[in-house]
Amino acid sequence: MQIIKQIESLLRRSRVPKQKNDLSLEDLHKLYREMLLIRRFEERAGQLYGMGLIGGFCHLYIGQEAVVTGIQSVQEPQDSVVTAYRDHGHMLACGMDPKGVMAELTGRIDGYSRGKGGSMHMFSREKNFYGGHGIVGASTSIGTGLGFAHKYNGDGGVAVAYMGDGASNQGQVAESYNMAALWKLPVLYIVENNRYGMGTSTERHAAGDLYKRGVGYGIPGGQVDGMDLLAVREAAQKALDHIRAGNGPHILEMMTYRYRGHSMSDPAKYRTKEELASYKDEKDPIDKVKSLLLEKGANEEDLKALDKDVKDIVAEAAQFAQDSPEPDPSELWTDVLVGVE
């Protein structure tokens, strides 16, 4: 009984109460713009995919924008980020150039990885973004290592390690939780629970709540409405404060939803149209922020201008990604090893 109480208090500590937010109109504008950029970027990527300009796998982030935007907005510049394969949103939120991301999607030389990585594999040391990993669960232990390096270097940084709900069942996630708790590593684990690991619903693949998976290791966890930017921000801020104070890792489960299929080739027959509509129509994270902006007195015209601005950025990125040449054949052989001689 005693133990159960302790666990309950451990979890409650970080469960996020709804509170009014102190964001200025200007800040909210900025975040709205970031979310919109991700949405429009992904829509355009879907379009280019349909035109055959993007190949292979392409996992779109549409519907989940509040998660990465909210968390990134409360990070410090020295913090690092790593995620899995649904990663375009994370790159844009980190401040990576939409042109470079889109050109990577089209497999061109001006892409972040010179066209050699593709949708799932882009990196930016300058923006502290460490990928982009295609193996489910890998980002969690790599993120734990980023946290290890922050602690080793004493730079005050926190590693934000994203995973999906499907990844949370991987053995290495449990292994990472254990080490991070044991060594009090500054890692914020984000479980983006979009309700499906590919086509298998969370109910069918995960026993228990994902935010409680750290309890056995003494890692506090919280479940957050991932469709609500302000809730995400608040939870992330608290978690980061907890971590930065030297208390070790923290888990946040973001309850979210992806509007598109798992990847471009997924017809998403495992869920109903009504279910999808209930999110799009009633819980859309961008609509929610837009209402808030209008409530706070934002000008409809300004929002329209902002929308156009974002569309232009994405159109420019798409054009750039089509104009950029394919990598020279010599690129086939470079970047396998760092030269020593």
Place this chain on the structure above:
Amino acid sequence: MPIQVLMPALSPTMTEGKLARWVKKEGDTVASGDVIAEIETDKATMEVEAVDDGTLGKLLIEEGAEGVAVNTPIAVLLAEGESADDISDADTQAPEAPRQEEASAAVSVSAAADQIEGEEITDRDILLAQGKILPPPPFDESAFTDMKEMTVREALQSAMAEELRRDENVFIMGEEVAEYQGAYKITQGLLDEFGDKRVIDTPITEHGFAGLAVGAAFKGLRPVVEFMTMNFALQAIDHIINSAAKTLYMAGGKLGCPIVFRGPNGAAARVGAQHSQDFASWYAHIPGLKVLAPWSAADAKGLLKAAIRDPNPVVFLENEILYGQSFEAPVDEEFVLPIGRAKIERAGTDVTIVAYSIMVGKSLEAAETLQNEHGISAEVINLRSIRPLDRYTILQSLKKTNRIVCAEEGWPCAAIGAEIAALAMEHGFDDLDAPVRRVCAADVPLPYAANLEQLALPQAARIVDAAREVCYVG
């Protein structure tokens, strides 16, 4: 009849130990299970328990004696009613030694045998990947004259200690590397000198800590990850290949992974199928990795330092049986061997024997037999680097001898020997006077029974037979 107490083998590879302390003295009665002595092996201090009841009639080995071979009688136990007078000479003599085990005396190698030309080449990695045959990087090993006899274990330990001193970003992590001082004592003393920030005991969680180390390397640290054995790295192989080896390429050169994955590889001594496998060909297959396999103490030291300094992921395959073997090795802290350069350990004219790791020693043994008993002059190449492979040196040797035998502990299918046979066929076809012969482990999981294990692993005699075959000497 008095009972002999024999020097026990306290680990699969122990051949001798130090009798550190007698806990019981002559005349003491002992019961089965009583500790009678403490023995120091190369790995640990361990207690010897009596197996029978009786009175210690005579202690045959003095306290502090070093190098007491396994199975040497160390004491005589008297049964009830017997006295010291009942002890005969036979009771104090060693029983007939069971067959087994190479001597662990220092192996002397003539440094002059390494006469390979070398060349500085820009874009070497690219040209090698494209299949070009290039002279290896130049290196004058004979310039290092300050030599000291050391075990492979000491060489590995000193390489790590020196690199930890040299670069703040280097750290060691793995199971039992810190407080336990290393499961095989390779990290002995490192915790004391460098502290627990840089010498880190991990839980038994290979997949997790390999991924963690990769993440740390992405941020610019230089992890040295010890796997208790490379068999356990199978749990972590996804991170070694997918995260460490491929990231530089997937990042278009923007993010690299300077990391070393090291640990004992291949068969030890009767540890069974799951603990006995040579992974050289597995890792040799992967672009983005470098793969090293030292044989001697000089190899161990020079190659491990090179691995730690290299900006790429390196898989470093050690061998448990070699850990205790002694060799002459340079003491210079700047003795850093170039990766991708083989060493001719013994020059010869009639047949080339290509080997790595423990098989180098067996090949040298075979070369002696070939010379002494069959008049065949064998050249022995120690590959040192499995990837990149020093194909130039192998082909140069083939030009001279026109015959190749490959010796490895791996299985034959898609193995290093298969690669060398392909090399000889593709690039040395006209130089071949006989088909390439491969000496490998039998194509079965490694058995436990001593006789079957011996049969499964490649031995010097099989190398001799293969060399005689390619030389057409019956």
